[in-house]
Amino acid sequence: MRPKFYQILIFLSIFLPSVLKAQTSQTVTAGSQTAVVNYPVCTCTYQWTNDMPAIGIGIKGTGDIPSFTAVNTTKVPITATIVATPLGFQGQPPLLYVPVTSRNIVSSINATTSALITNIPVGDGPKAVAISHDYNKVYVGNFNANSISVIYMPTNRVIATIPLNSSPQAIVVSPDNLKVYVSESSSNAIAEIDALTNTVTGRITVWNNPKAISLSFDGSKMYVSNTDGTISVINTATKAVISTIGIDPDPLYSLLSKDDKTLYVIDGDKREIQVINTITGTITTRISIGLTTQGGMVLSPDGSRLYVSNWADDNLAVINTTTNLIIGTIPVGAGPDGITISEDGNWLYVSNTSNNTMSVVNTSSLNVTSFNLAGQSNSRGNLYIPRAECGPVITFNITVNPTGPKIDAAGNLQPLTTVYGTPSLPSSFTVSSTNLTADVVITAPAGFELSIDKVAFSHTVTVSSGSTGNITSTPIYIRLAKTTSVKAGGYSGDILLQSSGTPNATIAMPASTVTPAQLLVTAGNQTKMRGDDNPVLTISYVGFVNGDDVTQLAVQPMVATTATPSSRRGEYPITVSGGVATNYTFKYVSGVLVVASVPNGPITIPNAFTPNGDGINDIWDIVNLDSYANITVTIFNRYGTSVYFSNGYEVAWDGNYKGSKAPAGTYYYIITGVNKKKLAGYVTVIR
Template sequence: MLPMKLTLQYFVNIFFISFFFFQASAQNSQIVDNRSVTTPLTFSQGICGYRWTNDQPGIGLPASGTGNIPSFTAVNNTKVPIVATITAVPASSGYAYIADVYLDVVSVIDINTNNIIARIPVGKGPTGVAVSPDGGKVYVANYDSHNVSVIDALENKVIATIQLDNALGSIRVSPDGKRVYVVDLSGKLITIDALTNTRMASLSVPASTYFMSINKDGSKIYLPNAYGDELHVINTLTNTIEATFSIGSGSNAAVLSPDGSRLYVSTRNQTVLVLDAAVGTLISTISINYPNVMTVSADGKQLYVTSQGNKVVIVNLSNNSIIANIAVNQYAEGLSLTKDGSRLYVIGQVGSTVSVINTVNNTIINRIRVGSNPYSMGDFVSGCNSGSITFKITVNPTIPVPSLLVEGPVTTLSTRYGTPSEPTSFSLSGSNLSSDVKLKAPDGFQISTDEVNYFDELNVSHSGTIIGKKIFVRLSAKATVGKYNGALLISSDGAASIGLQIPESSVSPAILTIMVNSLSRYQHRENPILTAQYFGFVNGETPANLITLPWLSTLAVLDSPAGDYVISVSNAASINYEFLYIPGLLSVLAVEPVALVPNSFSPNGDGINDYWQIKNLETHIDCTVQIFNRSGNKIFSSVGYLAPWNGTYNGKPVPVGTYFYKITFPDGSAILSGSITVLM
């Protein structure tokens, strides 16, 4: 629905999920001695102030406070270490920035209290709002004054104005915060340098395009056409139109799924299209009456759509079913989720109201009266890191007491059987130690101090103090397939032992390839023994380690005609392997020679080719085999050939050289003769 002040043309709004992460600077737990000075702790950053609590105020630090913690003199007059736990939480969950088209201001709502804490004068006819990723700046596109107001979010005041040429609509900040993109409604996409607040480039786009979505790495912008039937994909690196997707009708908005794989496009055909964001192909459609602006939950499970100007429709994206219709104020023209996704802020022009929806039970929990004609196109809710920051200060007594400390929880690991996993790590510290620190990994895991040599158990030597010694943990190559977890035990004489819990990790099967050997035989012969080769055994294993050996089979039988027959392989079983089967071929040959006579052999006792083997002769039991030397003397004679010649005469080896053979058959069917060479 149009903002009431704008009469040039109808346009609708897409906003983009953009959470602003305010991460505290890295905190390290500390171990200090009585009457020593602690290290300052800095965790307030960006627009998010922090409140902290201390459960041991006796160490010289108050029980609570705000902002950073300066150095202080630690106190411990007991005989045992005092471990103080300091927990810091953001003072606010974030802020909602609501533009007012009539009053030319941006109202700032603290989303902790839902109270308006500031009203900031901006340009004429503000409509589009975008917050920088660090939450430090807010960019406001002013429709009437043709400029962009840059707000310092800490001071809640305008610090720069970027003058452009025409009425402005949608505005977006790149994920790295270095560029600002704004739609000039004369038909341009303008790129602004966020560091210098100057115009960098412009690109001609369809004049009826007002809304854009940007992917996670900032390389692509998606621009639907409100009155056309296409959606343009902009390459931000080259500032060119990279692709055009056909969407069949005018589009009010488009929004990407969190992983960037799907693009949701609201259309004037009473549908939301679900497209493959890479190629623009249609995956499915969702029927919604007059869909307008949209956003997707951070987990990608739900789509929120304003409908018919006075409703918010919630779609379950696992099956595209509508799970709720929530009535809001008329002319709902903007909506934005909080960082944790627990609340949805919806702007209604009629009644000048922002509705706050609890996304857990899909009910309105608050209505905030804002100005005269609120209208924020974009991602207008910033977010502070809602997770707490917890660290410890251990104050040792004057009497030295050994203590151990670990920092940095280990992460879940995974690998295939036979291959060690990539390691995770934690830091080990200790003070007043009198003996080595002993570490013992739970079953299936190994530990290391150098990321090269891994052991089930190891000792860490020291001179009384250990500061941030990195310990690496991995799944062992010999860990069999299954789930693994447990406590890594850390101990040293006189110090409290630590059981560092390793989260559930997994070993999946290795890939074992079984390739059948191809064979051949002649017709009317029995099949040879079927065999296979194995590739991929690990840990020195062999086929004997399989639960069940593979089954090898073929359809070729004694009377099968000549041809090739597949040798199939299947049904191998093992806990630790997945199987890749490669079948072989059994070639049945049509003609079988009477005998296959080799022309040499080497009876040297090495076990290789020591006998003059004549293939196929074993079935001719009445044949006569004779061997002569060069003088014509017979040195071997046999009826049948069940015992092949071993290269001897009268029990002694014959000299190396050429000999002659003659094979006759009693039926006179053939006479075979020729020479044979005896080798060393």
């Protein structure tokens, strides 16, 4: 049961007269804003029609009419008649229609007081439930009877039974309430039902054992989760599968976000929710959930929270849809399965299959109460019908007088970004006008360029006003130019629209950003002979744009090498660094300086060296000895023990013996292979 104060509010709303805001006609001038139209305070929805859409709004809609810019492109006043009709039933409390699977009934329950209103007999094994958007009909899928029961809500009676080819798994109703779609499990098809005649008018073949169905907000696309690990994406107009999304097998239930961009699919086998980007058709993340999930899942009205019933854990998982992380759990009854949410998001209703109860969760306080059901409920779908206390039919007029010459610019311009040297993708706005005597010249802020055809861009464009002086809504495209430089704080400003004899108009371009282009700076490879001076080190560039060259760099990169004229034979890095530029970032690629010895050149044998690790004279460096192919070098201490031996002299002696420092002193050496005679002498190790 809900708190007593809530029941008092419901009592007052039923028995005290509603305060209705009277709707009055209004007259405005074209180009000005109309007054907001607020319908009477009630929980039903007003649906309105407009016999003159030329004033600036459509021919029909639902809910209050926000302020809009009045339109009149003629020379005389235009009057539109608005008729607003409430949808719903006077005095109806919020209701729950709960399928009691074990007793083949649907319980109609007062959602406020948890009191049973009536039990409605349906077919064998009712599970899936869908409610028409005008709250007139309740569609119940009878799993064991292979049928759909149609309940007329005002009388709580079954008005039709629709036979199917196999067991219904899920049901959805089109936004216009004219079509009902049902997944037939073993038939591998979606049955399409005409809601006016309650007959199956066709079937759409999908993959194996379709279970869950989700319908886009406008009803144009349907997502069907199949047990074989696929999602069939259906164009409801053509009744054709237009794409297939791969998922893991055993999907139990699916749910589509209100913006149609995200599809949540419960996988019973892996005990996780697969989060699918419907635009790319890919799984973007996986959310691990409870031990066993039967299929209950619902989004909060604002889409920020996803509630999932964990059957074996006896709780609900609460998921933050921005981070896709579980932020908490709510304990409920035993074996929670079906879950639904009130229209305002304040209450969750969870059917518990193991103890035949329904938990009622206050989403603000997380207080949980429960009441008994007439039996076990294995519910699927939305069970909730909001209260509908409706006001009268309302008729009023909006008169729009013509205006003088005027330019209008409208649109939701987006911040742009690009890389220096490349124009950005364009954003767009529209220009329109009335009663002009000259064309409209449009000028972009600094850094931007404009186009009428999205092909040719320039700093200014001209839109012809024609013979009438009226310009219908015409798109204008704006982008960052490829020549626009990188600048701290980016680029923004007003787009200026001008025409002779007419007040100027502007539309703001939000702050947009140019990021630096990447410049590849490569050091050129070089060679030299040992003893020679280092060659001139060179740099090459790849990535200059807009005709730029090194003169556009604030500081040109420097090139350097560790090699010196006396460096031994080998490869030495040539490094690049230090470049500075406003419009470029630098990627450096090092080169190599190859130092070669003079082949069989003259040999210079030092008579001493100082292996003390100071980087100077640390090795016994015999010039050009490493260029001889068949030499040997042997070094003896004063006791005649060999402390160094080498075939070739690629690695010079560093004054060590068996990994330890050889003592300071004089050592005797023998070198063979330079000429016919051995070279012998003494070398002193100084420490």
